[in-house]
Amino acid sequence: MQLYGYWRSSASYRVRIALHLKALDFEYKAVHLIKDGGEQKSADYGQLNPAQLVPTLVDGDLQLNQSLAIIEYLDSLSGPRLLPEDAKQAAIVRMLAYDMACDLQPIVNLRILQYVSGTLEAGDEGRSAWIKHWVDKAFTAFESRLQTYAGTYCVGDQVTLADLCLVPQVYNAQRFGVDLTPYPTLMAVHDRLQQLPAFAKARPEAQPDAVV
């Protein structure tokens, strides 16, 4: 398998965690999202993913974009299940995962921030306010949901898809200096997840294309 990703992309980060949790071998292909206007916009990468976004996973004749679709696919292959067998429990896991992956990540990713700060001329200050606004909305709701569902991790005591979606969003929020002290349960879950080897291996700064 080949994973096309970028060290700081939170959607790539999720997939790396899944691959390491499942102990699947993969070749990491870095796609530099900034250099030369963004390698994701090249004709070659466009063949692989016309949406010009990372990640993309290639497994034989299967070319998959969308990190959540990739993770559900990997979950069907092997290793510890990231989605519970029980339909109600799986629904709760997906709900928490999508709170991060649908209602936060797409709003604060690179292309949106470029549009807000550049095209809309909001500048660095407007960009920071945008990030803080949406992180606070999403994390406030998530903190509240964790009161109901969390154990050691987001949903009970097993690592699930929800955990894979949470950790990269905390990384992103910290990178942009958002104060996370209002979210103690969320941060406690995050800190426990960071102790796990698969999460450590997947960290942005541990990737070959990291610039630190």
Next chain:
Amino acid sequence: MQLYGYWRSSASYRVRIALHLKALDFEYKAVHLIKDGGEQKSADYGQLNPAQLVPTLVDGDLQLNQSLAIIEYLDSLSGPRLLPEDAKQAAIVRMLAYDMACDLQPIVNLRILQYVSGTLEAGDEGRSAWIKHWVDKAFTAFESRLQTYAGTYCVGDQVTLADLCLVPQVYNAQRFGVDLTPYPTLMAVHDRLQQLPAFAKARPEAQPDAVV
């Protein structure tokens, strides 16, 4: 089951299509997203969904937000399967669904448009440019993917989760006057889906809270 939704919300629209395809009885509870600053921000609704977004599905003791989590849950209950049994086929369906549900819908929904036109002072013109920009990006990629995967519908000849995610985004794009002639395959699939009774019943203008 009770579905809390709003006639024009594309995430609510997806879930209505699923409920009708599966012929499941449900009580529709309208949550007015505009009136009095938005009923989704009321304390009562916040109990149900602290993210203050629609839809929410209540099924006995299960309270589920996130339309995609709801649809996967409904898919486990009964009726025609919206996700294929085969893991690779399911991954392709999810990929196309998330192209609409993760990389388009969250970027052009009400709260984002209010922030862009209001807080960022982009006004009506900036809002229209924002919508057109992101619809064009998403639909261009989707049109390209349909060359590979489409049959009668988005993926082959069965109705899948991808179709439930496409139709509401076309409704939304049309509502804001985006020119859709560059996407002939996408629109042909859309038009075939609109012939199906479940899709007709789920249309925004057919809902009790519609203002037309």
